[in-house]
Amino acid sequence: MPKVLITGAAGFIGQLLAERLLSEPQYQLILTDVILPPIPERSLNPSNAITIKADLCDPSSLTLLFSSSAPLDAAILLHGIMSSGAEANFDLGMQVNLHATLSVLEQLRQLPSPIRVLYASSQAVYGQPLPAVIDETVQPTPEGSYGTQKLMCEALINDYTRRGFIDGVALRFPTICVRPGKPTAAASSFLSGMIREPLSRKECVIPLKDRHFRSWLCSPRTLAENLVFALSVDFQGKLPLHKRVVNMPGIGVSVQDMMDSLAKVAGEEKLKFLKEETDPVTERILRSWGTEFDNTLAYSVGFKKDVSFEQAVRDYIENEGI
Template structure:
């Protein structure tokens, strides 16, 4: 398969590209406005082509008649979209619409996997959230994601694409540096202390809940999305809440202490950040995974396991980089 990944310089794009490049039959086109390397340790790195640049300017190079599938990962995250409405609208909505139009006219019916978010939901929350709960986003990021979901539904209904919108839980533990996402601390609470660095938790409530998923589980589920038959979902309802699990701040601290040692807890600083707290408290946290599980998507077993996977990944990276 020839597969395009937008936003491929981000960690999800990099993780997915590396896994897809384990298969010699996959040809990848990786694109981002930032540096977008072929992931180190890939089994078939020569099967990847990198095109760095603005999606609006490079669209003709990116979308070609021989494409078989597309992953849409580009975006400005939650707090970034809230801080800069115009930029969020341009990247999250306008660029996606332009891409969908190009796909429609160049490779009609192409499998298109869109990275959406639980941020499409807003208060008041029901006891449990399913795909049938009406989305009422409380932030620009969630609103932009929801508009794109609706477009993907209609493009699929009309046969322009074969789209799937995957609403991601909060991903933890993310490698790398803190991001613009309000949820950045949910990875930082593990990542930074393990590196001997301070992590600021913007809510002074250890029972604050989050709906989370490990990178490895998400990537496996995104690869699975390539294999779903077109009729797995109705043509006008193409959105699935990806499997996650509930973890409180205390659960995260307990996992950190168990995997990394009690001494790592000293690197956590708890504060009340009204701006980030408002975003975080507007997000849902109790989901029903039944639809996703019925389609063959898999959940994590525990947050502690996600932490152990991150530690194992860090060790692997040291070997790959020759450290």
């Protein structure tokens, strides 16, 4: 039974992935976060998971975590301070996004043999100027602290893999949408809010007055399937040991496209809950990111394509029972 450690497991993606892995009987999970993460309520095999509260910035907590979870077959690193949060608090972003990740990698380096490590990177590693369509050959030049911290961790994943310490890959996530729950400290948080809040009859503020503004998005369902795939795919011959970075599949969607999908699926009246205002700080971060990606490399490895944003809205409504 493969034993998989998930850090940041109390967050949305951590819970999403845990539920997906626990839908199959063969995975044993160790879920950890700075708060005690729950075992997802809809898990089919909840007894296959244990939860551990651990602060990855605390050496003693980290040592206890790894002594409790050994031996491991894989680790999925999802912990982090999101984009706006890392920009607002540089020290906290560096501590959690960079130093805690390095500490985890050092623990993994001590294991008897290299294990599969999935690192959650981000499209935020890219900054302007950018070509109309981005692929992995485009030089990352982040314009924010979050993207910079992610890029530094990508370099660590590459070098630890090249040296044979781990069998790692850095997966650059698109914005995951539609997320349930409350708004986050991510600059892109409003993209889920545009759907989530009107469906709950709440207001969502769009932080820029530009309906042509495009974002690169991925549905939660597609992301979960691709992460499960990445746990076992053989990257040999597909990715060089020193270039273990993949832009994950997504779709380009404008603000107007999102509004149209909301209206089509849930009714025109829901649009009245959307308010367009200008937030210069958030808009600067958003406009530094790429809007269209060439996912040829991801598809050649075997990752799954996303379908459409309209389907992501329908998935959200189905999952939340709205």
